Amino acid sequence: MTKKAKGIMSNQLRKKRFEKDEMTQQALAKKLGVTRQTIAAIESGKYSPSLEVAFCLADIFATPIDELFQWQANSEGD
Amino acid sequence: MIFKNSNFSEQSAWISVIFAIFIAAFYGYGMMQLEGSFSTHAEQIVWLWIETIVVSIVFVIIAFSILSVIKSKNGDDDELGLIDERDEAIEVKATLWAYFNLHFCLTILLVHVFCQSVIVDYPFFSNVPPVDFLIHGLMFAGLLVELVLRATQIYRYRKAA
Numbered sequence: 001m002t003k004k005a006k007g008i009m010s011n012q013l014r015k016k017r018f019e020k021d022e023m024t025q026q027a028l029a030k031k032l033g034v035t036r037q038t039i040a041a042i043e044s045g046k047y048s049p050s051l052e053v054a055f056c057l058a059d060i061f062a063t064p065i066d067e068l069f070q071w072q073a074n075s076e077g078d
Numbered sequence: 079m080i081f082k083n084s085n086f087s088e089q090s091a092w093i094s095v096i097f098a099i100f101i102a103a104f105y106g107y108g109m110m111q112l113e114g115s116f117s118t119h120a121e122q123i124v125w126l127w128i129e130t131i132v133v134s135i136v137f138v139i140i141a142f143s144i145l146s147v148i149k150s151k152n153g154d155d156d157e158l159g160l161i162d163e164r165d166e167a168i169e170v171k172a173t174l175w176a177y178f179n180l181h182f183c184l185t186i187l188l189v190h191v192f193c194q195s196v197i198v199d200y201p202f203f204s205n206v207p208p209v210d211f212l213i214h215g216l217m218f219a220g221l222l223v224e225l226v227l228r229a230t231q232i233y234r235y236r237k238a239a
Binding site: 036037041046047049050 | 087
């Protein structure tokens with residue numbers, strides 16, 4: 001039986017960005033090699049980045065990945 | 079403005095949507111002017127294809143030149159052509175819908191040609207020979223696939239993923 005992951009992913013990207021000298025979305029996008037719209041989509045929780053991008057973000061903000069991204073699993077179907 | 083707050087891939091998708099509508103109108107108008115069928119006036123249809131291809135190339139060159147000029151004026155030309163993982167994910171989802179659409183169009187075309195040949199008094203497009211229906215149908219199916227592909231991309235971009 002396969003179990004489909006269901007839950008809500010949240011992140012502290014905006015907070016971390018402001019803590020890091022109020023870094024702009026554009027500056028962060030340039031560092032990551034993605035578009036500014038992708039950063040905006042990640043921040044608003046509408047897009048979940050790949051592990052590579054998530055680790056790069058953790059690297060840029062020098063913070064553990066679980067401090068940057070949080071996962072709240074749905075209790076239904078457990 | 080449709081280009082506001084959008085990246086290069088989304089802007090390209092908008093251009094492609096306009097392109098598909100424009101070329102469909104151009105080809106449709108050219109088709110109305112055709113006389114006879116493919117078997118009797120094949121050269122007219124071939125010329126229409128050539129004209130459509132030339133107009134398509136000119137349209138794409140002009141549209142993307144304007145886009146690059148606008149982007150360099152706004153100072154965000156370093157993002158030109160940048161495609162990231164989100165763009166790729168959106169393209170994959172859109173391609174799936176375009177594939178379904180292509181499958182549907184081909185099925186309709188083949189079912190129509192089959193029905194036309196076996197059913198007496200078949201009511202749809204009875205005055206259009208099957209070869210002509212296939213030729214024009216394939217052209218419109220291609221444009222519809224492009225339209226569905228880009229429209230799905232735009233929908234996904236607007237939805238954010």
